[in-house]
Amino acid sequence: MATFRKTRRAHSNGKANKKAGKGVGLLFGCMFFGMGALFCWLGGLNPLFKSLGSKDWVEVRCVIDSSEVEHHNSSDGSTYSVEISFHYTAQGQRHQSDTYNFDTGSSSGRDGKAEVVARYPVGSKHPCWVNPEDPSQAVLSRDIPGSVYFIIPFTSVFMVIGLIALLGTAGLLPEKWSFKFNSRHKRVATEAVGTQQLKPRSSGLGKVFGVTFAACFWNGIVSVFLFQVIKSYQNGHPNWFLTLFLIPFVLIGIALIFGIFHSLLALTNPKIELALSESSPALGDSVQLEWSATKPLTKVRHLKITLQAQEAATYRRGTNSVTDHSTFHRDILLELDRPAAQQRGTLEVTIPADSMHSFDSSHNKIIWQLCVDGEIPRFPDIKNVYPITIRPIPLS
């Protein structure tokens, strides 16, 4: 018979994160569903129901008083609407209306609206339909507005997404649904690959480009406000609030510029090349690690090579994605003071047999890496990380 065992679970901040995640999920779900429902009603269902309900409206003759395409300016661009006003007589009284059809919004595409307006020149007579219960309501066209056929399905997608988020957060989705969608999982290699030179996680040039891009982006935005501040001083009306507000942002910008020079200087450091006799060792394996420096290490005061393994757990905190790390294995393979005399060497590396192999899924990873740290006084340090794959113990 099967026996049931309780396994110890990792609880660090798990409950707090789950509560926060629930709050975010509910907010996200409410926003998506609410906005979708609002626009579906306003732009889709309301005009649709009105159009369908106008089938018993009475047809009368109306005279066009004005007819034009109106232009609306918004932050998203220009939109247009058909604006036609007309008068008619219903139940013995003269009425005025400016409702062409049941579509109350405006949209892009001027040509279609201009065609409609051209069909209703000023002074011309046309049939219009009057609400027998409220003769002040009349339209020139009872047809279902074309926008309804687009707005209803489009906004329904938002409502479905919001509903799934709400149900999922409240735990009301059938369990089978949530488990059907597998997380991304990159299977760890199970076969040895032989000797390979290891590549660092990020190249020195990559860091230079990254820091330069960040500095340009940050300082580009800050400069717009800095320009406003300088102008205010030149005009004799200094903006003190903006000046004080900008100080931390300017300091960060200066630090980023400093970072560019730091990373450029780091490019001139000697590179440490690593090669493993088996670049994808298994748990319990012993392998040879050959290291060599591309330049003399005369300026390096202290050199260290470490084998390290970490958990990396990614979660949402508000709108940000955060990754926490915890190191569970650290083995110093090489530690040299003033390594100038030695520019290369071979080390024996033993992978612990009772540890965890490399693991890579959407939000959780086990990362093994070789870290090279070289302390250089009054110069950027050598700091490189070489990811390696640790395989599970081979099947016997």
Place this chain on the structure above:
Amino acid sequence: MDDTIFIDLATTELQPGQQFSGKILWALDKAPKEVELTLGWSTEGRGSTDHKIEAELSWTTEATSGEEPFEFTLPQAPYSFDGPLISLSWELTLSVKKGKARQTLPIIVSPNAQAITLTAVANESKRSPLSFLKRGAIR
């Protein structure tokens, strides 16, 4: 009668790559139409949950009670493990298409019959990015 479904497995401590077999049993008020058994793993802890179904079996049946043998072959990885930030556990899940009956049986997949325990090591002291400006050059 209460709905009962059950996974009968001789041991829940399994080796990576191991082929294992057992039985599923069910006794339900209504015919389930389909009974499904999945083998998968999920993570828990600081990071958002990841999960994967590695294999699944299903039986179409109109019988309200019965039993069926099953057999799975475990992949070589991942192992069950328990760390400060992440834990990964394997499980067999038995469910029915018609009805809410469901049973989950946790299993351990590891070379040494228990989940791998990971213990955090102390962080290394980090040098300040500006420390390179300090004196102390090599003479």
